[in-house]
Amino acid sequence: MLKKLALPSLIVLALILTACGASTPGPSTLEPLVATASALVPNTGLGAATPGAPAVVAASQNANLGSFLVDSKGVTLYIYTKDTPNTSTCYGACAAAWPPLLSEGTPTAGSGVDATKLGTMTRTDGSTQVTYNGWPLYYFALDKAAGDTNGEGVQNVWYVITPEGNQK
Numbered sequence: 001m002l003k004k005l006a007l008p009s010l011i012v013l014a015l016i017l018t019a020c021g022a023s024t025p026g027p028s029t030l031e032p033l034v035a036t037a038s039a040l041v042p043n044t045g046l047g048a049a050t051p052g053a054p055a056v057v058a059a060s061q062n063a064n065l066g067s068f069l070v071d072s073k074g075v076t077l078y079i080y081t082k083d084t085p086n087t088s089t090c091y092g093a094c095a096a097a098w099p100p101l102l103s104e105g106t107p108t109a110g111s112g113v114d115a116t117k118l119g120t121m122t123r124t125d126g127s128t129q130v131t132y133n134g135w136p137l138y139y140f141a142l143d144k145a146a147g148d149t150n151g152e153g154v155q156n157v158w159y160v161i162t163p164e165g166n167q168k
Contacts, residue, residue, distance in 0.1 A: 055103035055130045057118060057137070058110025059163045065149060067112065068160035068168065069132060074146030077101055077137045079167055081157045085134035086121045098151070098158065100129040101137040117165050133165025 056072035069077045080098065083089050090098050100123065107130045109115035119131040130137045140151030140158070151158050152168065159167035 052104050054105040055101055055107040056110050057101075057107055057113050057130060057132060059112025060147065062147065062149065065152065065160055065168055067163050068149070069113065069137070069163065070146070071101060071139075072110065075139060076143055076147070076149050076151070076160055077132075078140055078151045078158050079132075079135040079161045080138060081159065081167065083136050086119070086131055086136070088121065088123060088129055088136040090136070090138065091124060097141045098138040099141065100127070101139065102127050103130050104128070112163050114163065114165070132161055135161060135165070137161070 057069055057077065058072065058074075059067050060070040060074060060076075061067045071077060078098065080088075080090050088100065090100070103120060107118050107120065109118055113132075117133045119134070120128045121131050121136060123129050138158075140148075140154070142148075142150045149160060152160050161167060
């Protein structure tokens, strides 16, 4: 079973890296990749926002990275260093691989989080994305369990964010 899951996971990772690494990828080249990735990555329900509820951001830690931000389910949150303060540049195929942390209403600070650094921004589709210290927050599609940090350092532009509001 592990071998059957390993190859699709590697293919998905390659597709994600391709989709998010291109400076201005065209929709015609990315849409088939996203469809393939979506078919290969099982929906675990991790990172899914609770409809109609404000997002909760808390702090967690591990031995390798120290303290970093997670959602209410313990799923790791990331920043994209190509974003600018309170502005997301991750849409389309990028957002399929790196789903934004969305919130209905004002996000809530959990344990270890500075509530004054929590904020929101409006995405181009009108949804509300959570920010921390101005950085839009995202999940990584290949994180399958609470505490996974598979997105850390991807393409040297995706990083976990510390409770102080900085990239790792």
